[in-house]
Amino acid sequence: MDLAFTNEEHAFREEVRQFLRDRVPPEMHRKLIESRNLSRDEMVAWARILNKKGWAVPHWPKEHGGAGWTPVQHYIFGEELQMYPVRDLPDFGTSLVGPVIYTFGNEAQKKYFLPRIANAEDWWCQGFSEPGAGSDLASLQTRAVRDGDHYVVNGQKIWTTLAQYADWIFCLVRTNPGVKKQLGISFLLIDMKSPGITVRPIQLIDGGYEVNEIFFDDVRVPAENLVGEEDKGWDYAKFLLGNERFSIASVGTSKERILRVKELAAKCRVGEERLIDRATFREKVAAVEIQLKALEVTQLRVVTNASKEQKGRQDPASAILKLKGSEIQQATADLLLEVVGPYTLPYVSEEDLESGNEPPIGPDWAAAIAPAYFNARKVSIYGGSDEIQKNIIAKAILGL
Template identity: 80%
Template sequence: MDLVFTEEEQSFRHAVRQFLRDHVQPEIRRKVIESRDLSRSEMVTWTRILNKKGWSVPHWPEEYGGTGWTPVQHYIFNEELQMYPVRGLPDFGATMVGPVIYTFGNEAQKKYYLPRIANAEDWWCQGFSEPGAGSDLASLQTRAVRDGDDYIVNGQKIWTTLAQYADWMFCLVRTNPDVKKQQGISFLLIDMKAPGVTVRPIQMIDGGHEVNEVFFDNVRVPIENLVGEENRGWDYAKFLLGNERVSIATVGVSKERIRRVRDLAAQTRVGEELLIDQSAFRRKVAALEIQLKALEVTQLRVVASQSKRQRGIQDPASAILKIKGSEIAQATSELLLDVVGPYALPALSKADLESDNNAPIGPDWAATIAPAYFNIRKVSIYGGSNEIQKNIIAKAILGL
């Protein structure tokens, strides 16, 4: 494969970069760099700016609003978004459920849901994990029993990211308990405002409210909300998770974080010496940059092979991207924590700050670094734990 981008590809990169400069508000960029939460309206606004340009769902087929870009252009676009950086709605709509709907859904589902996803009309969440079914997802127990033109859903989901904002959930449910566990699962679209849906927050180690428990108590879901065939949900989930694992590599995010590490280290003194001038620190940064370059080359190899693979069949190398991408993301967050040192205190809420007589000891932007470090511990678990990804590599790549 040729790792040198063509003139046309370089020109495309410059066009994307200029678009970001012209349309991203400096305040939004600053908040993303400092790992601060964006409001729902801020994320929706940016997604709609992209949609107006025709770029909110670039990876979709053109008939559903996609761009028709090459795999390399997709790679460049995502890298530029991550490095700028900026972000819109979470990936649950555009990257996860959207491709499932246009690949396996019926025409009515495509016509209704896909334009709404592209324009951020709906916020989606993912209903996969359960208290007894995380890495062993096929052991899920949430039941959906047919009752006339509805399914009656009962059960519980956990670690449901941003469910407190969601309008819809794409959910794996058990519709046949009498067959092999992977063969009795279906893929339902559930209205989060339906009677019987309860969302309960889980406070995370960083003090934030990002994930939730979701309970279903006799929730009626119309049969037209079944995607694809009944009891084929496991196949659709594997398709979806393949897309999620590729995106978890986040090479651009790690590049931006290393850039920030270097900038801050050039302003941080340890005794009489700048941190960036210490040989031990420079070796640590260089070692991480080498790993990141190896991950980038691996991702480019996956990109180069996409045109040769059947649609819906995921490259097993995406498991490598998931493992190394999550490990490098954690390592870069730890390096940033090393730079900031004791100033990286957990961010306090406005109420906490007003009730505390002690002023923060460091700059305001530093207070988000420790919570971000704690939050990133999760990336080696979601999207299929790294241990599960190693099993995939052993079987699909090494043939063990």
Template identity: 70%
Template sequence: MDLSFTEDELAFRDEVRAFFRASVPPDICEKLVAGLHPNKSDMRRWTRVLADKGWAVPHWPIEFGGTGWGPVKQYIFTEEMSQAPAPAPLAFGVNMVAPVIYTFGTEAQKKRFLPRIVTLEDWWCQGFSEPGSGSDLASLKTRAVREGDHYVVNGQKTWTTFAQYADWIFCLVRTDPNAKKQLGISFLLIDMKSPGITVRPIQMIDGSHEVNEVFFDDVRVPAENLVGQENRGWDYAKFLLGHERFNIACVGASKERIRRIKHLASRSCFGRGRLIDQADFREKVAAVELQLKALEITQLRVLANVSKQQKDVQDPASSILKIRGAEIQQATSELLMDVVGPYALPHQSEEDLERRNEPPIGPDWATTIASAYFNARKVSIYGGSDEIQKNIIAKAVLGL
């Protein structure tokens, strides 16, 4: 198996790298380096830069605005974007709901929604998880009852990332309560401005507001917003999750974080000299780098096998990428905590930082490291928990 890039792929990598170096707005790049999330305005500004280049939705079919790149070039693009660093396109629209719409949706749905996803004119969020229906998603209870030309939706979704920004939400809803639980679910597109929708913030362990509860009280949704067939939503959800997990290893992002760890550890600060000069710290960094290199090779092997995979069937080895990628992301966040030591601070919003009237205790770059550490706890859960991934490996890879 040849895992090296061809001359054409190397030239493409150089082109992508040069574009990111020249085109990412400096203020957005600074936020990412500091561990801050770009806000809605930042994301729209950057998405339109990508759209002008024709690279906003690289993996889509060409007829809907995609690039026609194969899996290797898509991988190179994603890795270079992570290492630039540059914001990834909003996954809920580009990677999740859009493939469902252009694969299973009506022509009217494709014309209405896809162009607005390309430019981030519409911000999407995901309405899957519910209280008591997380890992066992098929037990969801949010109901949608057909009344004439509308569905009336009642229920609750939770852990809804960035719902406070969203214009639309794609939801799994139960349309046949008498069917077996996977067979009575439908896939609805719901306007977040609809009467009866309430969004309530959930404060994260790091103090930030990233996820929300979303309540539906007699929300009327036009029947034309049903994707595919009624009661087939579980099939579309499995299709969607296959798209979500491909780049979840985050090799490029972990490479960038290791570079930052080395840079910060090479500075003399906090009156304790350079942390990089301490042998035990260097051993920790080296161990994570070796794990990351092994993960990168594994991801390239999965990539090399894409042409052999049955269409729309996920390679079970991607579960290995998910588990190991999550572990490395958490390990790098712990190394950053080693670097900042006692000056790790709780979450402070941009508004908090602007309002404070006393000098910070430590350097500005220290203010986001504890938040990143706490936030990284979730990567073992979303996109399919580690326990679920291990079951997939046991069954599909080891044959147990």
């Protein structure tokens, strides 16, 4: 047993840091520090900076542009990005649909889509959830009926993240209603410009428009956009959801938030003392930091084991990453909210924040904290809610 990183790993970490210092656009960096949202253009520009360095899709196989890193290198890369912070950038292309395409797609799909994903030529969104299919995803109803060399798609998706920006959507659709629900689902790639698609944004409690409803009304999708085999889509979806083990715990994000908490709490005075010097506040921060340290070590156990695992056999500890990671992310958002205190109350629209025309209300770093807090409520719901995670652990690991 040995905690130390190797010299090569230290050098790699330094290389990543140097790259971030040199290449992250300052305006984007400032927004991320302040927990503000990025524009589509900013996110695309950053994706291309990464791609130019050869780091847009490091986890992909080498022949498709992957970096050929060790699991520890992937971990270091993810942690450094999250801590800088360059966090929460949508990775529907690079992390979700990309691996499905190179694993199950045909040659034409790989050749066309993979380089475009790596260079953010297309913005992807994920069409999984439906009004009647949330945690019970397999009960989805959106129908795709084969008509010659097309599928005709009818139905509705919901909670589709940043669909308003998307060029493409990967969708789970029902191609066979006559069999067990998991066995009649297919995985379709759909051009968002197809006639019959309507996107309706949903305003959330943080005031932003992060998610959407999407309506499909006789949308004709070329049959060549089917990934893999018809009716096998559920297997691909499970593959996709199980694919994120090195960053799902968001250890780096939470570390960065705690640093931010400490930085801001040192600026706030409460009576005679600084907030950071208050014993009760310090204990709260320490409690979260300790949980985070334990999670970081758990994450490292999973990462170092990953290279030794038998195929298909996951470290049981990996199951807790999402669950505990969500809890800690929300706790850090909660601490930030507490640091800001009363000046969490004013709501400043994103447009006003963006324009900078109006002087700030309260401290200039306060405006985005409450929206970030509200936004963090999603992490215990998306990607399989806490309760679903527990069902999975109970069944798969505890044998209950």
